[in-house]
Amino acid sequence: MNVSMNVEDYMHELGARARAAARRVARATGAQRSKALAAVAAALEADREAIRRANEIDLEVGRGAGLAAPLLDRLQLDDGAIERMIEGLKQVNALPDPVGALSDLEYRPSGIQVGRMRVPLGVIGIIYESRPNVTVDAAALCLKSGNATILRGGSEAIESNRAIAASVRRGLADSALGEDAVQLVTTTDRAAVGHLVRMERYVDVIVPRGGKGLIERISAEARVPVIKHLDGNCHVYVDEAADAAMAVAIIVNSKCQRYGVCNAMETLLVHAARAQDILPQADARLAEEGVEIRGCIRTCEILPRAVPASESDFFEEFLAPILAVKVVEDLDEAIAHINHYGSAHTDAIVTADYARARRFLSEVDSSSVMVNASTRFADGFEYGLGAEIGISTDKLHARGPVGLEGLTTRKFVVLGDGQIR
């Protein structure tokens, strides 16, 4: 950033460059985009040492500032992390090109043919917290889907991000896309984010990657559309007709496979007729894993170690070895509970009953609804999207895991031979 420039001018210049670059990226062929991504991978490989050194500076500053150990961990780019970053880029590059596909081309009574062409969104702004590898992940996904991107990472990773972005841009410089296809906001001034999310002329969509606080702040300020990823308060409902062993396996996996993730189960609902049978079996395993149980009255009667749940526990995304448990009368109560207390992220039913499975799928209003599977499957890779820029909790545009397709849109194409109305 030119020191004589104010932040607003600086951001508008980035925006104008991104808009111009977006036209070049969109115009490039899939082969050209692919070649550019390969050049970026080569540049990153050549620049490993510089990236590691820059990361050392961030780590040192972080240690000096008393950054907590888990944050330092997320910040660190050791050789393995750099390797995985480059490997991820190559994997994204190997995905099918989503741009330009023309579908549904049909003749209309007027004689025109109408279809829809998948096209890039244009300029995507990514705002993320400490993990510097996002700089490469996000750039790769945006470029593969034909978009230019403006990246704004956390200030604690600024040196790492600068080194990575410089390397990415070196890789792009000789390609058909040009280096401005990926730009990093190099000022740590917080006002930069405010401008980024309000530059509707230059930015088509904002994807924040980080905690709920970051996302709520950005959504409140933004004029550019935001693909939001808020909380995952996920449920497993064990129906009357559940297989006990399957139910226990899904409960334990949904809760314990990883605690700090958005697709972990936070509330367990059990049909009243199965509570006596299922809850003690599940609890034996959950106790082994050290999971605290916060239960409704009936749960506490069945499980002596459970503590009484408050109403707010049922709204909570614990992201921890804590589980809210409620005994429900029937499927209706389960669905009503999920639609009221849940966050519309991912919810599963365990049942052998066809009609109730079908009702659960259609009536639970969440981005992923599951029958007889762990909530932990809600993930772009598991779903076969090939990669994931995030999991959208919005309803419009992209809902659930967002892959390359979510970074594109469709325009109408009309082919005629002189038709008029």
Place this chain on the structure above:
Amino acid sequence: MNVSMNVEDYMHELGARARAAARRVARATGAQRSKALAAVAAALEADREAIRRANEIDLEVGRGAGLAAPLLDRLQLDDGAIERMIEGLKQVNALPDPVGALSDLEYRPSGIQVGRMRVPLGVIGIIYESRPNVTVDAAALCLKSGNATILRGGSEAIESNRAIAASVRRGLADSALGEDAVQLVTTTDRAAVGHLVRMERYVDVIVPRGGKGLIERISAEARVPVIKHLDGNCHVYVDEAADAAMAVAIIVNSKCQRYGVCNAMETLLVHAARAQDILPQADARLAEEGVEIRGCIRTCEILPRAVPASESDFFEEFLAPILAVKVVEDLDEAIAHINHYGSAHTDAIVTADYARARRFLSEVDSSSVMVNASTRFADGFEYGLGAEIGISTDKLHARGPVGLEGLTTRKFVVLGDGQIR
């Protein structure tokens, strides 16, 4: 509206009712929704006289307030208009049910099956200006797509809208959907709109229907996502390889078939090698139609009656018998002009050249791109969507004409037999 309530409480009550109703509408089968719409049609038929009388009151108040003739015209519901309104409702009801379609169900290596189910958005807020028939159109589209709706019409049509909404609700009262599936904001207090567009808890999307001023005001205030329909500054580009007769027919139809519509041509671009030949032919017809020409220097040299265009003319949506005309050097200049001055609505090329047609389709960044067809075809009915709630100038979610599909979203469905990660 209960007089003792303030506007905020009133709107929140409408919102809570709409949210509850949305669950019922979504849960209903397609057959139940269809039956409910038929009952609404019957109610409107029975209430024609009451609706006409209410409309008379609005017209009288409008005349007294000195409303301009075109506005009074749009406000009027004569027998023919009521008939068309009911006919339109029946046509929407005859469209295929968009809700519940399950697609792309595929097995993943983990053994789960992942697919996507088309589901309603939930609660749709429609804010519209004077045409009271929108009350029925919008309600029909929202109900058919499985959504509840909150309608807010213009104050000059309040009596008509009240009568229509009362009739719609009478039709719904005995159906599986219940009368709250359609609610009208019955206060004319402007603060109601401000609450409506910020009630994220209760409203999933806002669709404004009206002038650019209304839409910009709403977008600036909204926290709920808005499907925007801003201006249509549409272009026809006559390429070097155009057939002259086809070019003239498309120019005249795109400009003159109707002036006040968003898909009318506002700027004509002509390749320099064809300007001498095409412009005089087109102008002979445009002059007959009384269309004023605002041209670039070269246009003014060729067409003596043309007046010099200012730069702002190329940004303008005239909605009138005025046409901006520019002679361009080649396809690159045409595409650059459209992407810079246009509004990304609808743009057409007239050409016999395969490669340039292909480039125009992929490089013009508009919601509809056309080869050898009039821009006037950009329309939900012409495209085969069956109906249209508006034409989106946004890129996310819905781009171009928005039919029933644009009022739905897709959630992920996962079918397993006990899979865990």
